[in-house]
Amino acid sequence: MGSHVNIMESHGNIMESVMEVMGTSWNVSLGHGIMERKSWQHHGKLHVKSWGTSWNVNLGHGIMKESHTVKSWKGYFTHSLVENLSPPLNPKRKEEKRRVRVDKFLIIMANTMARSFLQAVATEEVATPLRVVQIEGLVILKIIKHCKEFSPALVTGQLLGLDVGSVLEVTNCFPFPIQEEDEEIEADGANYQLEMMRCLREVNVDNNTVGWYQSTMLGCFQTVELIETFMNYQENIRRCVCIIYDPSRSNQGALALKALKLSDSFMDLYRNNNFTGEKLREKNLSWVDIFEEIPIKVSNSALISAFMTELEPDTPVTQGDYDRLQLSTNPFLERNMEFLIECMDDLSMEQQKFQFYYRSQSRQQAQQQAWLQKRRDENKARKAAGEEPLPEEDPANPIFKPIPEPPRLESFLITNRIANYCNQINGVTGQSFNRLYLTKALHDN
Amino acid sequence: MAVSERTVLQFGPSSATASLTAKVNPLVIFNICDCFVRRPDQAERVIGTLLGSVLPDGTVDIRNSYVVPHNEFSDQVALDIEYHHTMLKSHLKVNPQEAIVGWFSTGLGVTGGSALIHEFYSREVSNPVHLTVDTSFGSGEGTIKAYVSVNLSLGDRPLAAQFQEIPVDLRMIEAERVGFDILKTTAVDKLPSDMEGMEVLMERLLCLINDVYKYVDDVVEGRVAPDNCIGILISESVASLPKLSPPVFDKLINDNLQDQLLLVYLSSITRTQLSLAEKLNTAAQLP
Numbered sequence: 193m194g195s196h197v198n199i200m201e202s203h204g205n206i207m208e209s210v211m212e213v214m215g216t217s218w219n220v221s222l223g224h225g226i227m228e229r230k231s232w233q234h235h236g237k238l239h240v241k242s243w244g245t246s247w248n249v250n251l252g253h254g255i256m257k258e259s260h261t262v263k264s265w266k267g268y269f270t271h272s273l274v275e276n277l278s279p280p281l282n283p284k285r286k287e288e289k290r291r292v293r294v295d296k297f298l299i300i301m302a303n304t305m306a307r308s309f310l311q312a313v314a315t316e317e318v319a320t321p322l323r324v325v326q327i328e329g330l331v332i333l334k335i336i337k338h339c340k341e342f343s344p345a346l347v348t349g350q351l352l353g354l355d356v357g358s359v360l361e362v363t364n365c366f367p368f369p370i371q372e373e374d375e376e377i378e379a380d381g382a383n384y385q386l387e388m389m390r391c392l393r394e395v396n397v398d399n400n401t402v403g404w405y406q407s408t409m410l411g412c413f414q415t416v417e418l419i420e421t422f423m424n425y426q427e428n429i430r431r432c433v434c435i436i437y438d439p440s441r442s443n444q445g446a447l448a449l450k451a452l453k454l455s456d457s458f459m460d461l462y463r464n465n466n467f468t469g470e471k472l473r474e475k476n477l478s479w480v481d482i483f484e485e486i487p488i489k490v491s492n493s494a495l496i497s498a499f500m501t502e503l504e505p506d507t508p509v510t511q512g513d514y515d516r517l518q519l520s521t522n523p524f525l526e527r528n529m530e531f532l533i534e535c536m537d538d539l540s541m542e543q544q545k546f547q548f549y550y551r552s553q554s555r556q557q558a559q560q561q562a563w564l565q566k567r568r569d570e571n572k573a574r575k576a577a578g579e580e581p582l583p584e585e586d587p588a589n590p591i592f593k594p595i596p597e598p599p600r601l602e603s604f605l606i607t608n609r610i611a612n613y614c615n616q617i618n619g620v621t622g623q624s625f626n627r628l629y630l631t632k633a634l635h636d637n
Numbered sequence: 638m639a640v641s642e643r644t645v646l647q648f649g650p651s652s653a654t655a656s657l658t659a660k661v662n663p664l665v666i667f668n669i670c671d672c673f674v675r676r677p678d679q680a681e682r683v684i685g686t687l688l689g690s691v692l693p694d695g696t697v698d699i700r701n702s703y704v705v706p707h708n709e710f711s712d713q714v715a716l717d718i719e720y721h722h723t724m725l726k727s728h729l730k731v732n733p734q735e736a737i738v739g740w741f742s743t744g745l746g747v748t749g750g751s752a753l754i755h756e757f758y759s760r761e762v763s764n765p766v767h768l769t770v771d772t773s774f775g776s777g778e779g780t781i782k783a784y785v786s787v788n789l790s791l792g793d794r795p796l797a798a799q800f801q802e803i804p805v806d807l808r809m810i811e812a813e814r815v816g817f818d819i820l821k822t823t824a825v826d827k828l829p830s831d832m833e834g835m836e837v838l839m840e841r842l843l844c845l846i847n848d849v850y851k852y853v854d855d856v857v858e859g860r861v862a863p864d865n866c867i868g869i870l871i872s873e874s875v876a877s878l879p880k881l882s883p884p885v886f887d888k889l890i891n892d893n894l895q896d897q898l899l900l901v902y903l904s905s906i907t908r909t910q911l912s913l914a915e916k917l918n919t920a921a922q923l924p
Contacts, residue, residue, distance in 0.1 A: 329820045330667040337664055337700070341732065364671070369730040380730075388727050391720060395704045396675040446831050447819075478915060490825040495670045495772060500821045502779045503666075503807055516838050525900060532907070543914065607911055614904040619831050621897040621904075626835050628897070630842075632890050635878070 323358040325433050325451040326489040329496060331365050332449065335437050338367040339407035343439040345370060348406040350385065352398050355431045359489075362435070364397045365405060401425070403433040410440055410528055411448075411616060414483065414608040416601065422454050423462060433486060444515055444524065444620070451486040458482050472600060479607040521624050525617065532613040535606055542603035549598050559591045658696050659766055659783040660806040662689075663820075665702045665741070666770065666781070672704035673743050673772045681709070684742040684754060686721060687768060688728060688735040696806070697738050697766050697783075703728065707754075714750040716757060739766030745775050747784060747800045755786050755798060767800065781805055 331351070338347055349367040353360065366388050369381065393399045403425060406413065413436050425432040438448035454462075457475055472478075492500075564584065571581040586592065665687065672683045685704035692698050703724050708715040728735060740758045742751065746769060758765040764785060771780040784800040819825045829837075849871060855861040856868075881889070 328671070330664070330671050332819075333664040333667055337662070338731075367731045384727055384730055387723055391703075391724050391727070394706060394720065395672060396677065446834065447828055449828060488828050490819045490828070492820060492823050493670060493674050494823055495674060496667055497821055497823050498774065499666055499670060499770075499779045503781075503809070516834060522896075529900070529903075532904075536907070539914075607915070610907060610911060614908050617900050617904040621901050623831060623835055624897050625894070626839070628890055628893055630839070635881075635886055 321358060322360055322431055322433070322453065322486060324489050325360050325362060325435075325486050326491050327362045327435075327449075327451075328364070329490060329492040331362050332490065334365050334367075335405050335435065335449075336439075336442070339405075339437045340439045340442075342370070343407065344409060346407050346409065348404055350401060351403045351405055351433070351435065352389075352392065352400060353402040354398055354400060355402060360402055360431055360433055360486075361398075361491075362402060362433075364392065366392065401429055402431065403429075403435065405435040405437065408436050408438050410524075410531055411436075411438055411612045412531060412609050414605045414612070416605065419454065419462065419482075419601075423459070426454075426459065440524070440527075441616075442515075444518060444521065444623070446516075449488060451488050452483050453486060455481050455484045479604040479611075482604060482608060516623070517627065521620055525620060528613055528617055528620075532610060532617070535610045535613065539603060539606045539610065542598075542606060545598045546603070549595065552595055556591055556595060563589070563591060657766075657785060658804045658806055659768065660692075660696050660698045661768070661781070661783075662698075662700045663809040665699050665768075668702050668704075669741055669743065669770050670772065673770075677706075680707075682743045684716075684740060686725065686737055686758075687739045687741055687766065689738045690734060690736060691738065699738060699766070699768065701728065701732075701735055702741060709750050712749065714753045716754065718757075737762045737765070739768065741768040741770065743770050743772040745769065745771040745773070745780060746782070751800070752786075752798050755800075759786070766803070768805075781807065 335349070338349055347367065347370060349365050351362045352364045352366070353362040355361075369384060389399060404421070406418075418434065422432065422434060432453065434452045436450045436452060441448035457477055458481060461471060461475060461477065563586075567582060567584055571584075574581055669683070669685070672685065676683045683704050684707055685702055687699045688701040688703075689697065689699040705721045705724070706717040725737065737758070739762070740754060742748075742754070747767070751767065755765065755767055758767075767784040767786070769780075769782050769784070771778075783803050783805045785803055786798045787801050789797045789799050819828065852861065852867070853871070856863045
């Protein structure tokens with residue numbers, strides 16, 4: 193098998209190479225000319241385009257240094273993720289109906305020699321926990337623009353970036369069109385996503401899906417759909433994050449941006465569909481443990497930083513400050529309360545379901561006891577009469593059929609939502625106190 | 638000498654462009670910078686399409702942008718038109734209100750190839766805007782300029798295209814909302830929370846008030862020459878405080894305070910309820 197990698201350095205830090213893997217010719221170009229040498233270490237990417245079918249190799253997590261020799265190149269190459277574009281996504285899959293389609297990733301090994309390296313890397317790199325999400329200012333602005341323009345409709349989009357150790361870098365994103373429940377448009381949406389990713393790749397944007405963003409109204413994002421979408425993503429990519437933006441809160445000068453992921457223990461339970469009281473107690477999982485918030489870091493390229501400093505001299509008061517000083521928070525709080533009350537109603541419904549379950553369960557147990565008692569008495573009588581005793585169990589009897597336990601997930605989510613509303617109310621009122629005392633002081637003076 | 642009407646040197650419809658201004662969303666600048674950083678290795682500049690709309694008062698509102706791959710040889714420009722159209726279609730799917738309004742290029746001012754690209758965009762939309770962003774900081778500052786093209790024709794024959802600069806509105810309300818603190822620096826470790834934002838704001842406000850005090854004191858004591866404009870501004874801002882009698886004002890503030898307190902009480906009681914319910918539920922689950 194004549195597989196070899198031939199890398200020649202052209203100028204500066206740009207490399208071109210031709211690689212032959214079992215007769216197929218590949219063209220490997222590296223680096224897409226990212227200007228700063230520093231960013232090389234993070235954005236090092238190995239693009240492979242074959243001429244026949246369309247393949248793209250992304251060197252996602254490999255941190256490359258300039259001192260790396262050709263040998264380690266091979267290693268990194270095999271460690272890379274390959275996205276296969278030739279079979280288009282099957283758009284008719286029902287479970288993908290709601291919002292998200294995930295590109296399928298698969299791993300190829302380009303080189304037999306380096307297989308051991310792949311294994312070595314795989315064992316070395318077992319799950320460093322995700323600690324920080326690093327977002328580019330560009331992405332923040334894009335998300336805000338998209339969410340705000342369509343508010344109050346809720347919108348979603350895809351996040352692109354790189355997964356580097358315990359940091360997930362989000363370097364770009366693109367919005368999804370608002371979807372209608374229609375098969376044809378559905379297929380259209382999948383095409384849109386593929387097209388967009390292809391286009392963005394052509395202009396050297398990082399091509400790894402790292403999650404999605406969505407807008408929310410007053411923070412009622414904890415839904416079953418979110419969990420489903422997340423699980424869907426998680427199956428296909430190793431690390432996934434969901435960024436939530438709340439346009440309604442930004443009118444008060446707050447940057448309501450949140451990065452979320454599902455906790456590992458919750459994902460385990462969800463995968464096995466184990467939402468019984470017993471399992472939950474075993475895992476010690478309560479409603480707080482479903483979502484994990486990941487701290488957000490913001491990064492900007494030096495160029496953007498220069499432009500912003502240039503364009504915006506230090507103004508004493510900004511729009512954000514005006515927004516923060518708004519005295520009328522009442523409509524916001526009112527809406528918040530409304531939602532809170534609704535949620536409370538939902539929760540009490542869930543509680544009732546639960547109580548009903550317990551009551552019927554204890555009634556069943558009492559019935560079982562009574563039946564058993566009766567059977568024993570009967571058996572005693574039969575024994576006295578010298579007959580065979582009847583069995584002490586009767587599976588055919590309806591009172592031995594276990595009553596299905598109501599699902600707990602919904603009530604957990606509702607609890608989460610309520611807690612969220614409470615936090616928001618507390619935060620906003622805290623600010624209002626500040627403002628009121630400020631106004632008072634101002635007036636007294 | 639009989640000068641026929643046909644041979645008059647004609648400038649294009651310049652009256653229409655007189656009132657034109659361009660308003661640029663900060664996202665566009667961010668995107669252009671990002672594209673420039675990620676440009677192909679041989680490319681000297683990046684160009685792309687600007688999306689947005691023309692407002693009723695003639696302002697061109699540039700709200701979005703995407704880069705279009707291109708190649709430039711000495712006097713030829715090859716633009717990936719197919720890419721441009723695919724991207725446009727995709728963008729229209731998301732937001733049908735954003736149409737092409739022009740194109741951007743990095744670099745200072747208009748260069749030779751620009752006329753050709755501009756001609757292409759004139760076919761896509763009438764009177765496109767050309768935005769240049771000087772990413773090299775060649776003149777020591779990042780210059781952002783917008784142009785429209787005016788056709789210079791001699792009779793029927795087009796002679797040249799003249800690029801006329803139009804004013805650019807770079808006020809970044811949106812970026813202000815996000816906060817310059819996080820957009821200006823290259824790395825921010827943490828997003829500011831609500832309360833921190835409030836704290837910074839209070840400090841700033843206090844500074845401003847102190848500044849005004851200082852200025853007024855200085856003027857009164859004759860250390861600074863009085864400026865009528867500033868005086869008018871100060872009196873205006875003082876007058877903008879609503880005049881309320883103390884009891885009315887107190888009532889207003891107290892009512893509001895009590896509303897807020899009630900809300901806090903309610904939310905804390907809800908939380909207590911939640912944790913109680915959880916405890917009860919887990920207790921009830923025990924066989």
